[in-house]
Amino acid sequence: MAPSAIETITVPETPTAEQLKLHTTEAALGDYKELSPTRFSHEDEVAGKDGFAPSKYPNYLPTWNPDEHYPPLVPFEHYEHGKDADPSYPDLLPKDSSVRVDLTPTIGSEVSGIQLSKLSNAGKDQLARFVAERKVVAFRKQDFADLSIQEALDFAGYFGRHHIHPTSGAPPGYPEVHVVHRAADDRTAENFFKTRTNSVAWHSDVSYELQPPGTTFLYILDKPETGGDTLFTDAVEAYNRLSPAFQQRLHGLKATHSGIEQVNSSVARGSIKRRDPVFNVHPLVRTHPATGQKSLYVNPQFTREIVGLKKEESDALLDFLYSHLALGADFQARVKWEEGTVVVWDNRVTQHTALVDWKDGNRRHLARITPQAERPYETPFEG
Template identity: 70%
Template sequence: MAPALVETPQPVPSVAYTKSGTGEYKEAFIGGPKAFNADAELKGEGTKQPPAKYPNYLPVWDNEKEKYPPLQPFEHYEHGKDADPTFPNLLNGAEVSDLTANIGAEVRGVQLSKLTDKGKDELALFVAQKKVVAFRDQDLADLPIQEALDFGGYFGRHHIHPTSGAPKGYPEIHLVHRGADDTTARDFFEERTNSVTWHSDVTYEKQPPGTTFLYLLDGPAAGGDTLFVNQAEAYRRLSPEFRKRLHGLKVVHSAVEQADNSKTRGGVVRRDPVTSVHPLVRTHPATGEKALFVNPQFSRRILGFKKEESDFLLNFLYDHIAKGQDFQARVKWAPGTVVVWDNRVTAHSALLDWDDGARRHLARITPQAEAPFETPFEG
């Protein structure tokens, strides 16, 4: 018999226990203030590396004078439910090509920043269906930062990342930055064999992100691609009996390790780290699709299971997700690219595969969505 779907309060395991579980946090891409060289970024490194193309997006870690209070619950409105499924306001005149048969698309001929509200509704649904969409030839990076935030804010409350650098005065922008003189790749691979870090963004929050935007500011000529996996297809690939057993299970997601990592790098921790309990299988509010909602970066333990039992099942799911090349896509970055994905039904990983000496600089707008929920099992 599958576990009951009745929501009952359950104690969250202690921090010490969650840190010792499966899926220890690892971070390869954000060096923090210790690794950041503002002079080199602003002036360049001679012939080695030119100045940053978007100095207004260079990271700082001092946007606040004191810690932010804990995030408060809010009512999220899912605009994808209002969308015309034929996408007349989004894809009229657009060139659309699928990246794979079951995840991902590339779109040309659409300017995201010029979409009407109806077009934005359709964008939310289109991305939920495709899971990840690379929009080429976009102007989002060239707009004033506040205009970019105004666009992204249509899709939910802006998330302020607890540890990352952000542009001066705009803590709502999460920056992924590695400077030209940053040696984190060399240092990282002294301890690790690969840089793959499958995750959905900040799943430790009570209301993690939904429709999410990442746009390129500066990047190496080759390398630094991003992998995406279709967590809904990963769920469907499991046998009906196995899927039935997963329903009703709850998983602890932890921010503690990320906060500790930031402290080690000399970075900030803007809010006290939290743990949240989410369903292992969640339902998308616009499509009704069910998807696995676990990731090795932030998921720590299945409630009600002993540690060895929890690790065994989580490791199986992580292995299933990582090996599912037939439900994954690889997105190659290019100038003017905005990648939009739905964090509720995907996981992703950047790749640290280029040599030291090339800047990689991206900005993320991260609207929060509803608290994860699951609907009754459907055999």
């Protein structure tokens, strides 16, 4: 049984204002890779223009309110519903009404024939466990986008406290919804690719928080005809592929995760800062509270250094782990978006990256709801 992140895990001191100032000064914007969309015309998105169709879900168009500010997040006791699930999934995947296709042996499944919004609490418990086991699941032909925004938030709130992103766009009045939006005829990528060879940016969402996300929901609103897929990598299988000697060396090591660069990047573009940036220390290897599986927990977007190692040592070890996760095509899955798709994944055991690979100027519009989970912890090395 996994320990309670609040009751039995020793939480290091919160960084002091002086430490935060120093870290902010040292943080380089170049360490954070983000292909940011340009500002867009709300009127053109609603009405359509120059041959591009109107936005299908204008209620989800993003806004950035500069007057919206929030205090620092405080610890909370997360309850992991996946621990209560029947692992045969009778309420989630009834044999007479659902179709399940596994994309690879260890990561990725597609499910059709059920409606997430109609799940009972037992079905939600099983959803949390199923997603923890399969890492990422695409549920097809869902009505999620057609619910009211509050109904979608109420559903996802079962899985943890809603995270409010420090910089992302959100529908008016719903800062808990992280909007992923590239407007029709947005050509930002053309300038980006003048200095970059690809749009790949592996990460686990907001891993810099004291209690990063667990079960996470992303649903499609508008999409290009082709392109804009999302890649996922299995951080559990990545850990399992390492030699026992290397696994043992990683146990006990911790790394800093920083949200400073993300906030600095937003401010540098003249955008918002809802909350002062933070950095926190997490183990390189974390344990999932429902499955007991161990996974690698570092990512190049937000991890900065390994505590206690010299820079060259830290860089060498982190670079190996980043490459190992990114190059492991035999433990990755690619999700192709279809109308009505809701993708659910577990941020504790995966990393992902969006792909900006379409060139026809079509809109890409999604909404993410991001329940927070426990403080990352590790259990002893088992050999």
